[in-house]
Amino acid sequence: MQFYSTNDPTHKASLAEAIFRGLPADNGLYMPERLDPLPREFFQELPYLSFAEIGYRISRHLLGEDVPDADLKSLVYDAVNFPAPVVKLDEQRYVLELFHGPSLAFKDFGARFMSRLMGYFNQGNKQELVILVATSGDTGGAVAAGFYQTPGIEVVILYPKGKVSLLQEKQLTTLGHNIHALEVDGTFDDCQAIVKQAFLDQELRQEIRLSSANSINISRLIPQSFYYFEAYKQLGAKGDDVAFCIPSGNFGNLTAGLLAQRMGLPVRHFIAATNQNDVVPEFLKTGVYTPRPSVPTLSNAMDVGAPSNFARMLNLYGQVNGLDPLNPATHQAMRELITGFAYDDDRTEDAVREVEQRFGYVIDPHGAVGYLALTEWQQSNPGTRGVILETAHPSKFKPDVERILGHEIEVPQRLAELENREKVARPMGTAYAPVKQWLREQFL
Numbered sequence: 001m002q003f004y005s006t007n008d009p010t011h012k013a014s015l016a017e018a019i020f021r022g023l024p025a026d027n028g029l030y031m032p033e034r035l036d037p038l039p040r041e042f043f044q045e046l047p048y049l050s051f052a053e054i055g056y057r058i059s060r061h062l063l064g065e066d067v068p069d070a071d072l073k074s075l076v077y078d079a080v081n082f083p084a085p086v087v088k089l090d091e092q093r094y095v096l097e098l099f100h101g102p103s104l105a106f107k108d109f110g111a112r113f114m115s116r117l118m119g120y121f122n123q124g125n126k127q128e129l130v131i132l133v134a135t136s137g138d139t140g141g142a143v144a145a146g147f148y149q150t151p152g153i154e155v156v157i158l159y160p161k162g163k164v165s166l167l168q169e170k171q172l173t174t175l176g177h178n179i180h181a182l183e184v185d186g187t188f189d190d191c192q193a194i195v196k197q198a199f200l201d202q203e204l205r206q207e208i209r210l211s212s213a214n215s216i217n218i219s220r221l222i223p224q225s226f227y228y229f230e231a232y233k234q235l236g237a238k239g240d241d242v243a244f245c246i247p248s249g250n251f252g253n254l255t256a257g258l259l260a261q262r263m264g265l266p267v268r269h270f271i272a273a274t275n276q277n278d279v280v281p282e283f284l285k286t287g288v289y290t291p292r293p294s295v296p297t298l299s300n301a302m303d304v305g306a307p308s309n310f311a312r313m314l315n316l317y318g319q320v321n322g323l324d325p326l327n328p329a330t331h332q333a334m335r336e337l338i339t340g341f342a343y344d345d346d347r348t349e350d351a352v353r354e355v356e357q358r359f360g361y362v363i364d365p366h367g368a369v370g371y372l373a374l375t376e377w378q379q380s381n382p383g384t385r386g387v388i389l390e391t392a393h394p395s396k397f398k399p400d401v402e403r404i405l406g407h408e409i410e411v412p413q414r415l416a417e418l419e420n421r422e423k424v425a426r427p428m429g430t431a432y433a434p435v436k437q438w439l440r441e442q443f444l
């Protein structure tokens with residue numbers, strides 16, 4: 001498979017190049033050159049396939065020319081080694097639990113797939129690889145767990161000081177070994193800007209082999225398409241009666257759903273659910289895209305003011321070159337398939353309570369935003385079934401969820417153990433130069 005840049009369709013890269021570079025030099029994003037529908041047998045056999053096998057078939061469909069079948073199969077089965085169950089709330093509404101991996105968030109799928117693919121292509125390379133990643137909370141934990149003790153790979157995680165939960169912070173600052181944390185006195189967007197600058201810094205890149213692990217990396221996105229098929233299978237769905245509702249920040253998860261649809265998954269509709277950081281719902285409504293600084297909310301993993309995958313979404317709907325002015329036809333095509341809704345923290349808190357009262361289900365604040373959006377969308381689309389992607393386990397946001405519900409909630413053992421571990425993080429400002437200097441001291 002070749003990959004092209006959203007800023008220049010003639011710029012091509014191989015899978016290994018796209019993964020290790022993360023970002024094309026023109027500041028676009030990599031996209032797979034072909035997104036053909038999966039073969040008919042895949043859909044015929046889908047009801048009987050395991051989740052890991054679904055992942056392998058999709059991977060082979062996309063990457064079969066790049067990785068031999070046997071290697072690809074063991075890599076995917078190793079990455080997809082935990083379930084994604086669909087839980088029924090009522091006849092119309094379902095929750096797809098994506099939090100059964102090591103860091104209790106959906107990002108485990110991307111991080112585990114990516115680390116194994118990178119490990120595969122990195123075999124026999126003498127120079128160590130440094131993964132740079134900005135996190136608004138959950139990426140860091142997933143990447144730390146996914147890459148922990150991967151030979152030849154060092155991981156540097158930048159996170160906004162005071163803006164991630166205690167347990168999130170522990171997930172990325174307590175592993176040690178090849179996992180390093182930088183605590184940035186700023187916002188997630190500041191962290192993301194530093195990472196982008198490092199990738200565009202040719203001098204640094206001559207010295208250190210850098211790669212990214214944010215949702216901008218195409219290898220994070222591919223495995224996120226697997227669980228759309230898995231949910232469809234579990235629902236025994238036929239035709240396109242199922243809508244997917246995606247609590248969104250950088251819109252990687254939603255973009256992965258769009259990829260799944262391009263690969264032939266029948267989808268009734270996509271619902272983009274955000275908190276007050278609502279630039280995409282606003283765009284879907286008005287056709288005007290206005291990125292702006294993020295504001296902090298209860299669902300902090302979605303506090304993104306300039307979603308990085310937006311360029312990919314546009315590209316899938318006809319934007320040939322990301323630097324071209326927005327085309328009204330692109331907006332129109334997206335609106336037909338995606339509807340956006342945004343909610344403030346008060347509504348989100350109400351929804352967390354409502355879901356517990358009505359269904360006895362503890363939902364996290366990100367999932368609660370999804371619940372609101374699906375419920376609102378279904379008011380004008382009765383008779384549909386909707387799946388809310390539950391992106392994290394509620395215990396990742398324990399203090400908030402317990403305050404909202406007024407009682408304690410269960411914490412899975414592997415998260416509880418972290419509480420007593422010691423945090424190790426290097427304080428940083430929002431400037432790029434000190435980060436660069438630190439990278440050179442560490443890795444040269």
Ligand SMILES: *Cc1c(COP(=O)(O)O)cnc(C)c1O
Nearest residue numbers: 138249250251252253301391392
């Ligand atoms: C990362 C994250 C999101 C946002 O996902 P995107 O793919 O960036 O849109 C939503 N919820 C949780 C819990 C997350 O960790």
